[in-house]
Amino acid sequence: MNDAAIRFLAVGHAGARILDALRRRSPGALECAHADTSPESLRTSPIDRRLTLGLSVSHGLGAGGDPDIGRLSAEADLASIREFTQGARMVFVVAGLGGGTGSGAAPVVARAARESGALVLVIATTPFEFERRRVQFAQESLERLRNAADAVLAISNQRVRRMHDDRTHPHELYQFANELLAQTLQGLWRLLDSPGLIPIEFAHIERLLRGRHAESAFAAVQATGGNRAHAAAEQLLTHPFLDTGAALASAREVLIGVAGGDDLQIGEVEHLVETLQARCPSADFVVGASIDPSLTGHLHVTAITTRAPAQAAAARVGSGFGGGEVPTPQAAKVRSAESGGTTAPFGGEDFLQAPEQRTVADPRLIPPPPELSMEQRQRILSRQRSRPSSRGRTDSQMVMNFDIAQRGRFDNTERNRHKGVDLDVPTYLRLGIVLN
């Protein structure tokens, strides 16, 4: 897949930070650019190629948190964006939604890239729940991105927040989110760009992602050591971005990209895929493996899953919302409650499951491609046929069977967990000491 020219375009400050994290991970020549409305942000940008957006609109003041200015700015400088994306087969648009540039310009940029013939993947972060107004901007922007791009992978900062305790430094949190996204980006990029041991057809990814973003979930993990294949599988099966494995259990298609150094063994790939397959028996697997000598000793695994459409449809129709309505945080809360799905209204799950609502209010938006509505129709039909929606989930529940160990006197007391072991269980049992 070396002929697939892959380019990275950061929109706004947050996007540049993520892209910078990616650049630091993979020092090879990445074709990337940073588009921003703020000259100040561009001046300090770690990325060499810089595209100034909307000097004529904002007069060098930046978008100032207003998505409309962001959008107008991008439209004013469409030419420079097209120039960058021209000839690329795949463009990753990286943005932090919620601010003016990210929320406003990213959909326009994504559309421009797509119009130049590339497959467009958007990697975005969405704000914390407490940033009320920004959350709304981000939500609106996501809707537009879904119409404009081929795939949108959104991670809520709130979700990342839940993986940390209260004492975490905010900087650390952002860095973690950036690293996580960069890791995934790197995984996807490596999947397409590295010499394949088991190559993945570009078309596979395209087929998997085009028009399916509402049900896509993704994760990238890495592991080292002798048991790395097993460790990587375990990490994936408990990965929060995959709904702690639920996304795998209910997946219809799973794409696994394995990357390793010269010591990568086919047995490892086999073991990994078999472990994952055991959890999602009904899914189609596409497996790719690639070699990068700099990864010797490491195993990187990228997983992209698409859900069976029935669940996404149930989530959407259950809400009873009109097509043109722009979801507010409150509305989204109601929706997630009705679909019985997620605990947090603005967690990543919600963005991933969110319906592709068409925002007709904005004349600038090109109507969504017809195949989308076809799929919607299909989904509604399949929902009416049957609703065995939680079958996959029960499978994953059955595995939780760790109550074999004896606790004796402490049987009915709170578990005494410490670093993953129950200290109430006799030590000799846990250490495997045999008493004859």
Added chain:
Amino acid sequence: MSKASPILVGLEIGTSKICAAIGEETERGEFTLLGIGQARSHGVRKGEVVDREKAQEDVRSALGNAEEQAQVTIRNLFLGVTGRHIEGFNNVGMHPVASDDRLVTAQDVADAAENAKAITLPAEHTILHTIRQRICVDGVEVADNPAGRLGRKVEAHVHVIHGNALRIQNSMQLVQSLSIEVNQPVFNGLANAQAVLTPEDKENGALVIDIGGGATEFVLQQGQAIRQSGVFAIGGDHVSNDIALGLKISMGMAERLKIRHGSAVVGAGSRGQSVPLGENDVGIPSREISLEQLHRIMSVRLQELFELVAERCAEGCLLDEARAGVFLSGGSSLIPGIDTLAQRIFRLPVTRATCRNIAGNSATLAHPEFATAIGIARYGGMRLRNRPRQRFSLRDVFPFLR
């Protein structure tokens, strides 16, 4: 019935026994133990009350015994709390010196200490103790009172012990329902260290490990500062439970076996040895138990416990600061060989703790089981004594849940 100095009462609601200590303290801080009351505990598991009614009954009888022995009436007491929800950690609070002349004021120091408490605790947790470790001005450690120095920034290093407010309140309510007021909840581990450490030990730095029935508290004290503290919900109960499960005998038998033949190390002497389990209910002599197996079960459990403590203290190389060594307290510290085991893991001198610097019945004071209750009473005395001038004290700045 009435005494001139205030009567100090410490109550420990433990997993295996409930213990109340009554003492009094002179102006200069000399503590005299007047009485001890104890009762077997039935409603507590792993340091936390699970059966309120039984626990209430046991507390009543322990307090009654103590009152009888000391010839006083208990109206209020200091209550020891423990449980795996209690956690200690170190924090730093900073405060810039605001005045133009950069003169550090007492208020700056107080503000820095206050800032150190501005931490995000887990939900429903409350601060039990905030203990000042040291004060730095512009990164340089200064004596206890930096007021009057020049500097830009005051830093207060503190150790914060916090726990689940509802669980703490639960045990407080249990006492309050007996019409006795609780002055303040005290972390058992902290109290224990006050009973077993002499001022010299504290100055040299000491790690006190109190292995109770259901929970083990540890406190690393150096000078007046606590460097590390915490609780593991593992205790003598776990040792007995392991024996019961491993040798397939009843909990009561396991308990007896532990006391009569137990050891924390597997010695050469136990190899191939066996002991009769005793007669069963119908008088038929039952099977024999391999001594080596018994000792191995106990040894791995206690070793794991010490390793957990050592791991927590190894953060920041704190074990090096415990120059006075490790002090083992609590009922399980009576297990033979436990000092050898601890020595092997901590690589420090190990002492079986007794209550020291306390006047009273020496036989009682020699019992490590009573150290916590006595320590709570003693800690109460320090609290009352130091209230007007808190600077030098192990102090709580938060009034608890009021």
